[in-house]
Amino acid sequence: MLSFVLKDFIEYDPKLRVRKPILKVPSLVSEIVCYEPGQATATHHHPVQDEIWVVLEGYGEIWVGEERLAIEPTSMIFIPAGIRHGLAASPDSRLVLLFIKSPGITEAASVAPGSSVAAGAGATVPTTGSKLQLEVTDVQAEARDVIQVELRAPGGAELPAFEPGAHVAIDLPNGLIRHYSLSNDWRERDRYVLGIARSSQGRGGSLFIHQALRRGTTLPVSVPRNGFPLDPSATQYLFLAGGIGITPILAMIRWCRANGRPWRLVYAVRSAQRAAFLETLATIGGGSIHLHADDQRSGVFDPVPWLSGDPQGEHVYCCGPAPMMAAVKAAASHRDARTMHFEYFSAPSDGPAALPENRKPFMVELRRSGRSFSVPADKSLLEILEKNGIPVVSSCREGTCRTCETAVYEGAVEHRDYCLTPQEQETGNTMMVCVSRARSERLILDI
Ligand code: FES
Structure with missing residues (x-):
């Protein structure tokens, strides 16, 4: 048997939350995290680990997916693998949290080269x-x-x-x-x-x-990440897919069918020959499919008739080219933004990332190395980090893929991406350094 006196692990640092490992065995890992008032853990997820948080002392707020919840001593929260989550201590309260994650691998990212990820009973990848x-x-x-x-x-x-x-x-x-x-x-x-x-x-x-x-x-x-999660609390779903945007929506429709949720799909393509997965969709059942082929209907898809009402409990999921996303956003401006969900696969040519105006220079400081650089108005933060040999993995470089997401330690971010939710942007814990900039004179990044 192993026994621990948890209060012996409690320690605070005014600069950053303190994490203290307690136990790590193949089946689970446990740590204590201590927060000074206002300190936070940025939004993140664990691809293969379920997690339990238990509040030992203090008050704060957590967010799991789109849900937010006040926490207090003895609160216990279960967070399934793959769900994005984070928390912050109240501005006037310290917070001590015990977490337990299972299985006990720390992260796929920390697996040594040439080793393997335990992904199922006895099997390894x-x-x-x-x-x-x-x-x-x-x-x-x-x-x-x-x-x-x-x-x-x-x-x-x-x-x-x-x-x-x-x-x-x-x-x-x-x-x-x-x-x-x-x-x-x-x-x-x-x-x-x-x-x-x-x-x-x-x-x-x-x-x-x-x-x-x-x-x-x-x-x-990579292990799967989800920036376009399905809200299971909706009573019905309207899916709007443009071209290859059908791919995540096909997986969502399978979930609706398995869970008995009503769904409608509008699938817009340039021509019927370009409509992928049609046969698969037809065999799933449980919903309705409306195919809009531009060449057969003499024009592009008009979302207005589909969005003019506001059915109680309906959530809309839209994935397609930027002009379609813009048309859907305009047609749904009367709907609650929390029921509208978008995933971009390319940045709009007139979106915030493309706007040169109001790009001001700012200073960036890297908390761990103490290095700082100035970011001129005509350069992105990512370009400056790369120029100075700071490794940041990137892919789309236009704010749609979330690859360059970087934790922000201090400063106000001017978000210009298309992948963080409005709540995540408001929290300001992370930013896409390929497109987003600073609203304050200085940003301190947690790298
Ligand atoms: S590289 Fe894709 S969001 Fe920055």
Whole structure:
């Protein structure tokens, strides 16, 4: 038996919350975290670990997915794997938290090169660094310029769990990192299925996949992340998919069917030949599908008739090209923003990230190294960090993919991204350094 006196672990630091490890065994890991008033843990998630938080002392607020909750001594919160969460101590109260995560791996990101992630009973998935090493087990044409790619662990090990709306990042052999949504049933633990459209105007990711990806290729793949989670409290769902935006929505429709939730889909494509997964959609059932092919209807999809009402309890999920997203946002301006959910796969040409005006210079300080740099008006924060040899992983470089998300220690952020929720932007715990800037004169990053 091991026994611990938890009060002996309590310690505060006015600069940053204090984390004290208590126990780490293969089945679970436990720590105490102590917060001075106002200190916080940035929004994050654990891809494969469930977590329990128990408040030992003090008061604060937590957020799990879109829910927020005041916490007090003896509060206990369960956070399932894959759900984004964070917390902050009240401005006038210290807070002491005991957390227990299971299984006891710390993070996939901390797995040593060449080792493996425990993903299921007795099975392991090979990893390199933070990436799973997965094999391309199937490549099929789905529609014109759209292929379906299936990934599995060599040896058939169980993969880290995912939720509808989740995506993975793939390191392509040509040096690009690209993000693709998972389309299959979230209960399948032996494979990830992606839909990938060929884009001749992109930077070469999809072209490479369409031209060079073959069965048997092994690819470094991130554990699934979810920036487009389905709110299970909705009473009905309206899905608006444009082109390859159908991919995360297909996974959501599978969830609706499995949970008996009513759903409607409007699927907008340039031509019917480009409509992927139509046969699959038709076999799922439990909802209605309206296909809008521009070439058959003499024009682009008009979302106004679909959004003019405001049915009680309906949530809308929209994923498609930027003009469609803008039209949907305009048509739904009368609806509660908390019921509208968007996932961008490219940044709008007239969105906040594209606006050169009001870009002011500012100072950035890196808390851990103490280095500081000035960021001129015509350069992004990411460019300045890269120029000074600070490693920040990036992919889209336009604020849509969340790869460059960086924790903010101090300062006011001017968010210009398309991936944080309004609540996350308001909290200001993290920022996308590829597009977002400072509202204050100085930002201190937690790197
Ligand atoms: S690199 Fe994609 S959000 Fe910054």
